[in-house]
Structures are given as structure tokens and as C-alpha cells.
Amino acid sequence: MLKTRVITAVIGFIIALGAITIGGFTYDALITLLALIGWREFILLSKARRVRVPVLWGYISIIAIMISLWFGTYTLGLTALMFAFIANYLMCTFGENTYSMSSVSYSLFGLIYIVMGLGSLLLIRHDWLYYSLTMPIAGESWGVVMLWLLLFCTWASDTFAYFAGRAFGKRKIVPSISPNKTLEGFIGGFIGCIITGIIYASISNIPVYFGAYVGIICGVLAPLGDLFESKLKRLCNVKDSGTLLPGHGGVLDRFDSLLFTAPVTLLLILFFA
Incomplete structure (x- = not known):
């Protein structure tokens, strides 16, 4: 299992490195x-709860919203999101036998959960997003710099929490959701995120305080994103959200922390406008 996890992680990192660089x-x-894969996994989680969500509606909505973000047409993206909501409401209104109020609640929750996190991850990489901002960074590669800062700090949370928990962990935080997570591990992960942010900021020639801010965001929200995904899987009585990534589960399993840290990091960036 460990070998599989390592191989998958290395391949994933290479793909991420190439895509982010390009x-x-x-x-x-x-x-x-x-x-889109995350939406498919959410559909399967909903089925485990015996809730039927409109499958095609989700795919169309995600494609429309994400492609709008590709080109920075935020008004069109908001319009697509608005029509996605209205269409979902209408399916409940005129198709109660097929899509109940629970279907509406689940589907809208899933759409926001996935699009808010991955949409933020998409926007943070766009260099043109920073052109109108007073960014404390010299150069033109703002998107790459900020995205790697987010990724390293988010990954640091899990890494530092693991070793701190192994060395000092005694007090369980929420054993009913994740029995291996401890208060000591959380503190170790929090401190590790801040250290990582500061070191990365120093190497990348951006203000240390900015790296520390992102470290604090990831130190708090990364473990919460992980816990939320664990709670979701327990409610659905499944081990993993999917099988796309051998040894790691699915997209929602691998990106659970980033789905929480990316939106707030994007807000931090926009505060420099």
C-alpha cells in the first residue's frame, strides 16, 4: 500500500508540476x-445515502462555470451558476417524484463544494488575475508563485501533523470521525504550515508576512477540510470517495484540504486589490 501511495504521489506531482508550469x-x-470527476464521486456518495441527484445537470453546470472562469468572464460564470440553481429548483418543482427537496439540497451543496474549491484553484494560477492588484511580488509569474505557496502550505499541514501526532499525540480531537487525529498533531501541522509559508516566502522574494498569512489559513482550514471529507464518507459509509488515485482514493479524498484552503487564499489575494 505504501509503495502504491508513493508511486501515485510522484506521478501526481509530475503532472501537477507540468500543468502548473505550462x-x-x-x-x-x-x-x-x-x-467533473469530483462531481461523479459526489454522485456515488449521494447514492450511498439513497439520494438521487440530477447527474447531467451537474456536469453541464460545472463545465459552464469553469469554462467561464477560463476566460475571466466572471459575469458569465455567475450567470451560469444562477441558472444552475434555477434549473435545479425547477426539477424539484415539476419532478417531485424524481427529484425531492433532498435532491435539491444535495446537488446544490455538491456543486458549491466542488466549484468553489477547484474554481479558486483555477483562478489562483491565472497571472492576469493579479494585474489589477497591488501584489507584494516582483515579476510576472504571480500565479505560479501563489499557487505553489498554497500547495506547499496545504501539504505541510498533513505532513507535519502526521509526524507531530506520531511523536506527541495523546489527545484525540474527534475520534468518531477520524480516530488518528490528535490535538498535538493539529498544533504541529499548524506550526509547520506557518514555517513552510515563511520559508517559501523568503526563497520566492515575497513578503514574509504574506507567506505567514497563507500558512495560518492552511494550518487552520486544511485539517478541517480533511475532517469534513472524513465525516462525509462516514455518513455515506464508504472508505474512499473514488478509486482514481491508487492508494489515495478519489479526487475528493486527495483535494479535500485544498477545497477549503484555496477559496480563502483567493480571498486573501483579492484583498490586495
């Missing part, structure tokens, strides 16, 4: 594909 259509298409 950027543009390659990166946007990859994130959109991940969003």
Missing part, C-alpha cells in the same frame, strides 16, 4: 476535468 489551457482543462 498554465493556460492545459492547467484549466486539468482542473475542470478534476471538477
